[in-house]
Amino acid sequence: MDVRETLAALAGERFGRPLDQCSDRQLYELLLLLCARLARERPAPAGERKLYYFSAEFLVGKLLSNNLLALGLYGQVSQLLEQMGRDLGRVESMEPEPSLGNGGLGRLAACFLDSLAALGLPGDGVGLNYHYGLFRQVFREGRQTEEPDPWMEPDSWLIPTGLRFPVPFGGFTLQAVMYDIAIPGAGSGVANRLHLFDVERPARRPWVGIDFDKGDIPHCLTSFLYPDDSDGAGRLLRGYQEYFLASAGAQLILTQLEQRGFQPGQLASHVAVQINDTHPSLVIPELIRLLVERGLSINLAIDQVRRTCAYTNHTILAEALETWPLASLRTVAPRLIPVLLELDRRVKEACPDPRVHIIDPQERVHMAHMDIHYGCSVNGVAALHTEILKHSELKPFYGLYPQRFHNKTNGVTFRRWLEVCNRPLAALIDSCIGPDWRRDAGRLEGLMAFAGDSQVLERLLAVKQEQKDRLCRLFLASQGVELDRMSVFDVQVKRLHEYKRQQMNALYVIHKYLEIRDGVLPERPVTVLFGAKAAPAYVMAKHIIHLILCLRRLIEDDPRVRPWLRVAMVENYDVTWAERLIPACDISEQISLASKEASGTGNMKFMANGAVTLGTLDGANVEIAQLVGPENIYTFGATSDQVLALYRGGQPDGRGYCPLEFYHRPAVERLVDFLVSPELLRVGDPAALSALWRDMKGKDWFMALLDVEDYIAARDRCLRDYGDRRAWAGKMLVNIAKSGYFSSDRTIRQYNEDVWHLT
Ligand code: 26V
Numbered sequence: 016m017d018v019r020e021t022l023a024a025l026a027g028e029r030f031g032r033p034l035d036q037c038s039d040r041q042l043y044e045l046l047l048l049l050c051a052r053l054a055r056e057r058p059a060p061a062g063e064r065k066l067y068y069f070s071a072e073f074l075v076g077k078l079l080s081n082n083l084l085a086l087g088l089y090g091q092v093s094q095l096l097e098q099m100g101r102d103l104g105r106v107e108s109m110e111p112e113p114s115l116g117n118g119g120l121g122r123l124a125a126c127f128l129d130s131l132a133a134l135g136l137p138g139d140g141v142g143l144n145y146h147y148g149l150f151r152q153v154f155r156e157g158r159q160t161e162e163p164d165p166w167m168e169p170d171s172w173l174i175p176t177g178l179r180f181p182v183p184f185g186g187f188t189l190q191a192v193m194y195d196i197a198i199p200g201a202g203s204g205v206a207n208r209l210h211l212f213d214v215e216r217p218a219r220r221p222w223v224g225i226d227f228d229k230g231d232i233p234h235c236l237t238s239f240l241y242p243d244d245s246d247g248a249g250r251l252l253r254g255y256q257e258y259f260l261a262s263a264g265a266q267l268i269l270t271q272l273e274q275r276g277f278q279p280g281q282l283a284s285h286v287a288v289q290i291n292d293t294h295p296s297l298v299i300p301e302l303i304r305l306l307v308e309r310g311l312s313i314n315l316a317i318d319q320v321r322r323t324c325a326y327t328n329h330t331i332l333a334e335a336l337e338t339w340p341l342a343s344l345r346t347v348a349p350r351l352i353p354v355l356l357e358l359d360r361r362v363k364e365a366c367p368d369p370r371v372h373i374i375d376p377q378e379r380v381h382m383a384h385m386d387i388h389y390g391c392s393v394n395g396v397a398a399l400h401t402e403i404l405k406h407s408e409l410k411p412f413y414g415l416y417p418q419r420f421h422n423k424t425n426g427v428t429f430r431r432w433l434e435v436c437n438r439p440l441a442a443l444i445d446s447c448i449g450p451d452w453r454r455d456a457g458r459l460e461g462l463m464a465f466a467g468d469s470q471v472l473e474r475l476l477a478v479k480q481e482q483k484d485r486l487c488r489l490f491l492a493s494q495g496v497e498l499d500r501m502s503v504f505d506v507q508v509k510r511l512h513e514y515k516r517q518q519m520n521a522l523y524v525i526h527k528y529l530e531i532r533d534g535v536l537p538e539r540p541v542t543v544l545f546g547a548k549a550a551p552a553y554v555m556a557k558h559i560i561h562l563i564l565c566l567r568r569l570i571e572d573d574p575r576v577r578p579w580l581r582v583a584m585v586e587n588y589d590v591t592w593a594e595r596l597i598p599a600c601d602i603s604e605q606i607s608l609a610s611k612e613a614s615g616t617g618n619m620k621f622m623a624n625g626a627v628t629l630g631t632l633d634g635a636n637v638e639i640a641q642l643v644g645p646e647n648i649y650t651f652g653a654t655s656d657q658v659l660a661l662y663r664g665g666q667p668d669g670r671g672y673c674p675l676e677f678y679h680r681p682a683v684e685r686l687v688d689f690l691v692s693p694e695l696l697r698v699g700d701p702a703a704l705s706a707l708w709r710d711m712k713g714k715d716w717f718m719a720l721l722d723v724e725d726y727i728a729a730r731d732r733c734l735r736d737y738g739d740r741r742a743w744a745g746k747m748l749v750n751i752a753k754s755g756y757f758s759s760d761r762t763i764r765q766y767n768e769d770v771w772h773l774t
Contacts (some may be wrong), residue, residue: 018091021049035099042101043079043109045172046092048153050082051172054197056083057206059137062774065271066131066138066287068266069295070124071257072240073142073209074116075196076590078172080435085132085199085687089435105474112591113166114148117243117548118510119616120329120592122427123327123396124291126759129428131205133199134763136773141264141295143256144173144211145240152548152587155698157564164240164270172196173211176452180266185349189233190215191263201430202454212263213237242550243335243510251343258348261297265305279309283322287771290326290390293337298323299389300354302375313357317389325770326393328424329613331400331408338379341490357381362388370411387412387419392770396425397614397635399655408428409658414728423612423766424635426759429456434618435600436594439478440624444751447471456758459623463752472744479601479625479747486599494582499540503737505730506596506626507604509586511556514611517547518559518711519719519726520604524566525689526727531576540737542581546588546596555695555710560584562690565699572698593617598624602733605630606726608717610655611637619757631722635757642753647746651729651759661718674715683720687711 021035025045030037037045049134080103083089093103124140131138144248150161167173178193196209218234232255241253250476268286269279277285282302290296299320306316330336345352361374362384369375375386387393387409393416395401401422405413413420434441434453444452446462465471480500487498507520524543531537544561549556567582585592603621605612605628612634622628622639630636631652653661657677677683689695690708713771737743767773 018049018088018287019095022046022095025049026171039101039106040109042106046079046083046106046158047110047170047172049196050079050086050088050199053086053205054082055174057199057204059207060132060135060203060205060774062137064137064285064287064771064773065275065772066136066289066771067141067268068124068127068131068138068288068289068291069260069262069298070121070291071260072116072121072291072296073128073140073145073211074121074125074590075125075128075209076111076431077107077110079110079198081129081431082199082659084430084435085129085201087202105323111166111168112589114150114164114218114395114589115142115145115240116407117149119425119614120292123425123616123759126426126428126431127763128198128207128209129171129201129430130763132205132427133203133413133428133430134200134760134767135200135203135205136763136767136771138771138773139207140198140209141260141267142211143211143240144213144237145258146213146217146237147239149240149242149548150551154564154584155588157561159350159549159557159560176210176453178267179215180270181352182262183348184258187233189236190260191259191266193263193267197330203431210264210267212260214276218254231712238753239733242552245550246552247635251347254339254343254347257294258297258301258351260295260410261301261347262664263514264295264331264602265298265301267304268302269309279306280311280315280319282306282319285772286323288324289766290324290386292327292329293386296326296337296382296386297348297351299385300351300358301348303358303389304350304354305675312632317358317361320347322391324386324390325491326383326390326534328383328393328395328400328404328409331403331613332611333543337382338375339382343376344380353699355385358385358389363460366415368411371415375476383409384412387416391419392420392421392423394423394770395613396423397638398422398424398625399610399637400613401635403610403655403659405717421769423762423769424638424757425616425619426762427616428625428758429453429623429755431594433623437478437482437598437624439481440598440751442475443471443478446765452755456755456760459752459755461752462748466745466748466752469741472748475625475681475744475747476740479599482598482624486595489595490583490585494583495584495766498542498583499578499581502540502542503601503734504542504544504599505604505629506546506600506604506621507606508542508585508593508596509615509617511549511553511559513555513559513736514717515607516708516717516719516722517563519606521559521562521566522686522719523724523727523730524562524580525686527580528566528570528573528576529685529689531579537579537734540579540581541734542583544596544600545582545584546587546592549582555707558707561699562707565695565704568698569695592619597621597626600626601737602625602626602730603628603630603635604651605636606722607631607633608652608658608719608722608764609633610658611717619754622750623754623757625751627733627743627746627750629730638756639753642756643746644748647749649729651725653718657719661721672715672718672721674712674718674720677715677720678712678724683723686723687720 147163191212452458482747603626
């Protein structure tokens, strides 16, 4: 295909003008049309079994560049645009980014779809078509505010399929209308699909702020994605969303099974269902219900569904383990009640231990328990996380079904997170080891041969500077913020949560600020970059954003400190910002309280882009540390065993963690008390800052004070080592070389071999 000719013809048809007179917006629409058409024409991969990846979130990001790459058009199109004096980046900036996810869990689902298609495995995503996504974050007077984030346009990647399924709620039925996004695989010639269900008549502008009529289920069911700690009123709507997803998805599965010429009783031989955290768990009872409706006995239905469904756990935070009051489920999905009661009865008959029951004495339905009893597989998302599941969180279940438990360490797609987001680095890697790493990220190991090659190391440093310069330009253009291109870029970007400890990073900033003010100057300037959305109802998280924005203001106004230390926070952090920040990062902050971050996936992206990790031994950081060795990572803090013991009250006197003890260390007290110092109160909200201060001294649930001194020491060591540029470049190189293990292609191959058996 001649891309220029095809696009020129399209430009004539659609805009009645020659290609070179099209605006960036028009070029975007033409490329979208071209890609969508080519992707649609691709055949689906063949296989004995087909996977349905059920997830409430798919954080796909912008799709243009990735689709061009997967369709083998990237080179031609960027060359063509260049010849026309245009720029693919600017064209792609016309694309709205759908915010169909909270963070890692949704982005993981998107990486998995990319890998399934690239490996030529038959696997579709099943999710919801939220019209306004999560929310758009806007900073006003040093605080996060939320606005709706519409992303659907007349021209989008969504393909109407004409398919619809009735979903029977209590008292009314809604049609689930199916839209598809084609997912072409890089190098495989095939395409899978992401199926997104929507209501028939979505509300047009449902919101007031981001509040809306939560009782208007028929029109508002797919308006918004629920943040991970939504308010009570939203919770019931979330229940409707979950059943809508589960029921429509289950009906899709059985329809396609029949179309492929199989009987309902053959489900397990031809279908695999992966349940991404418990949000889609109702697919289990719904499939059982539908199989019984189609004539299977309850025993056979349960057996088929058990052999079909597999569950992934993504968190051990107690408050994140979903339970639903049986009473709510009676309202939302009355037809599931007999099935749920039967599933629970069987468990209670077989296991007397109340810890493994599905319905507890308060009549709450434990979704994860149902998944484990009535699925064939349970996995954690990093080695440490899976061990904690087996020996602590889900111990009684591991006792019952040891063979069902296994680990699948997360991964990310190197196509988006290296090839597309960091083209200069990709080119440098090509020049060292050739292009095969694009197919098999494990080949990046080959870079180890260049660990002593000063020319390569010099070029690596030059690429990093190029990316830092690019980030400076983007920051200036979009946020009006000037960064110091010669400073060390230290980056923490992820959802805002106390367990991720952005507040501990802020304590470090305070430490540096006070040092500099006291005349102790660092060896070189440092820029501390944050990006994070806080769930709208998560008060403490919003206070932490406020603290960061106050620190920024304080420092910007202080001519003694500003040349040495800067703080910036990107507004509305999203996949697109991640693609800009990650290639430009020197130090990757992965500082969660050990045991709390199931895996992390940002840590993998930073590593692949030559950032050095400063982190706790948590989640996949443990595996990163093993791969790169102690000289190429900075670890600190309590271990997960120590933390778990503290939560169990494991100090010799049995008191557990007591933040006041750490607060009273002089070095710590000064930092914490700065939260309520006159200078900070002058720029911030006294109520918010003193609430943070009280919480840190009195509760500090995620133990920032336990680790803060060790953290400061490790971070200062890291900054000192940065000065030896050649040694630092060596660390960067080792990190890139060892990152191949974290390709989602590897993760997906493992799921396929151990759980799905698709081909
Ligand atoms: C859910 C909730 C719900 C209620 C209140 C607080 C809260 C906090 C967190 C969550 C997280 C839900 C699961 C999740 O997103 N897990 C993330 O999954 C990633 C992909 O496996 C993994 O890399 C992250 O470590 C993990 O946090």
